[in-house]
Amino acid sequence: MTLQIADLNELIETIDGLLARKDLVALTEQLTPLTTSDIVDVLERLNLRERAIIHRLLSKDRALEVFEMLPPALQSDLLTGLQDADVSTLFAELDPDDRLWLLDEVPAVLAARLLRGLPEKERLLTAGLLGYKQGSVGRRMTPEFVTTHIGMTAAESIDRVRARLKDAETVYTIPVLDDSRHVAGVVSLRDLLGEDPDALVETFMQPVYTAEATDEAEKVARMCTDLRLLALPIVDSESRLLGMLTIDDAVRILEHEESEDAARQGGSEPLNRPYLSTPVVTLVRSRVVWLLVLAVGATLTVQVLSAFEATLAEVTVLALFVPLLIGTGGNTGNQAATTVTRSLALGDVRPRDILLVLSRELRTGALLGMLLGLIGFGIAGIVFSPEIGLVIGLTLLAICTVAAAVGGAMPLVARAIHVDPAVFSNPFITTFVDATGLIIYFVIAHAILHL
Known part of the structure; x- marks a missing residue:
């Protein structure tokens, strides 16, 4: 225990x-x-x-x-x-x-x-x-496996399994090869044990799923787990068997990739080791680069604030809502980015679906903005004035719409240019939404308050 x-x-x-x-x-x-x-x-x-x-x-x-x-x-x-x-x-x-x-x-x-x-x-x-x-996936497959041949019987195949029990990594899924070493199908150990010993393997083998050794490991691991396979044959460009990706390795790949994505979405590099055994210097190194990137991005926000310094001086109450607005925008954008990044990993969306994703996120962001905007309008209108409430309500509507659209699109853009979506999305969203949100805020304030 x-x-x-x-x-x-x-x-x-x-x-x-x-x-x-x-x-x-x-x-x-x-x-x-x-x-x-x-x-x-x-x-x-x-x-x-x-x-x-x-x-x-x-x-x-x-x-x-x-x-x-x-x-x-x-x-x-x-x-x-x-x-x-x-x-x-x-x-x-x-x-x-x-x-x-x-x-x-x-x-x-x-x-x-x-x-x-x-x-x-x-x-x-x-x-x-x-x-x-x-x-x-070629780096993650095992070259130690058992095969059988379409012309062999169940008994002969079982003998091959027995001969490789000590050195084969997996014996539960057995590829069936033809004379050219192409994968013609698969049989399970259960099939071999349950069939007539003299039955030819080709009469009861099952259709086979394969992946090429050059395919992305995460994509193939996802395929293996989605299909509930104990092992997946890995082949070359001519469908000749090279190795097997076992389910435990598939799970390990996915755990590694998801840990990496989670760390990068949180603004740090993956540790790839238990937290308590990680030296403090390594913890610092995993976080400092992201903090520097975000700090540099924050200078753009400072520049926007300085450009509207006169507006803040004229209506000081506007400054009170700056943290709320840029925080809401950043959270909305990151929610969209996380959802789409996860969908990319699962294969639910592809870069070519960017217009569909934009359409959905624009509508989602607008609905969220309306709900938050109504609340903001009510509270700010009561506490300060109806005009201030209207500025806050409209700003929340605009910021949520823009942030959701940008957050949904960035992972797809990142994948299209062969950059890790988790790396690219969050720093860009934080910087873009902070600066753009402030510009939207002050433009709406100028129009409504006649500044």
């Missing part, structure tokens, strides 16, 4: 004390009854040196299980604290596709050394995956 948070915190305090006293015997006794996931939770809360000590105290099999469950960033950290022999063993025991996750994290010098230390067969399998570009 996995430890509860309170029990885990108490265990961490005990382990910290034992590490401080260098009582390795007692420390081993503490680790022995823990599950693999509990040990991973512990390691995620320790520093690099302590993590290496704990890992060395584990049995060989347990150490490998724990290492495989760690995020790639922590795997990279751990390698720097282990002896060369330990590093080579752990790296060699990983599946080829899992090695790619780790190699993407470690420095190039260490990556080359790790590859050189692999047995020749494993090195060739891993190097084959490295040949695909970053972000492609």
Whole structure:
């Protein structure tokens, strides 16, 4: 059973004390009854040196299980604290596709050394995956799988599965190949076990979905999960089988991409590691660039305010509503951007749908603006004057309409120019809506208040 948070915190305090006293015997006794996931939770809360000590105290099999469950960033950290022999063993025991996750994290010098230390067969399998570009599903597929042939029987196919049980990453979905190594269909292990042993595979194989190795990993992972597939055959441009994307790797890809999008929509870079094991310097580095970008963008807002300084001096009450208006505009734009970015990831919309999205967001923004504008008109009209209420109401209507349209369009524009929508949308929306919203505000104020 996995430890509860309170029990885990108490265990961490005990382990910290034992590490401080260098009582390795007692420390081993503490680790022995823990599950693999509990040990991973512990390691995620320790520093690099302590993590290496704990890992060395584990049995060989347990150490490998724990290492495989760690995020790639922590795997990279751990390698720097282990002896060369330990590093080579752990790296060699990983599946080829899992090695790619780790190699993407470690420095190039260490990556080359790790590859050189692999047995020749494993090195060739891993190097084959490295040949695909970053972000492609070719880097995430496993080259260790079982196949059968259209001319084989169910019994012969089961024998092939038995022969590959130790080294194949997946045996539950089995591609059926023709003489040219094209994927003709798939059979499941359940199908093989349930059919007559002498039945030819081609008589009961199922239609197959495939993806090309050069396709975007996130897109293929989404396809795999949407179709509820345990594994998806990955082929070359001529439909010859190259590997398999398993469901656990598909989920891992989606988790990684969604964590990245969530971080960037919140104005920071993804950590790619548990929060408590992330150095403060890394936290600062992940946020400072975005803060600088937004600070530079805010200078445009300052310029707009300075241009209407005389208006603010004449009707000082207008200044009270500036935070409300630009905040509402930014929130409206970010809501639209988040919705459309998510729809892009799911394949619900494409860049060519920009006019349809604009139409929907203009109407959505206008309705939101009317609702908020009526509330703003009522409150400001009662507290200050009907004219001020009218300025606030009309400004909210205009800002919400513009912000929703811009927020909905930006992710589609970003995807069209091959930029991450999560990176492009929010800083642009914040800067654009703040400055544009103030211009709209003061133009409406000038017209209604005759300034």
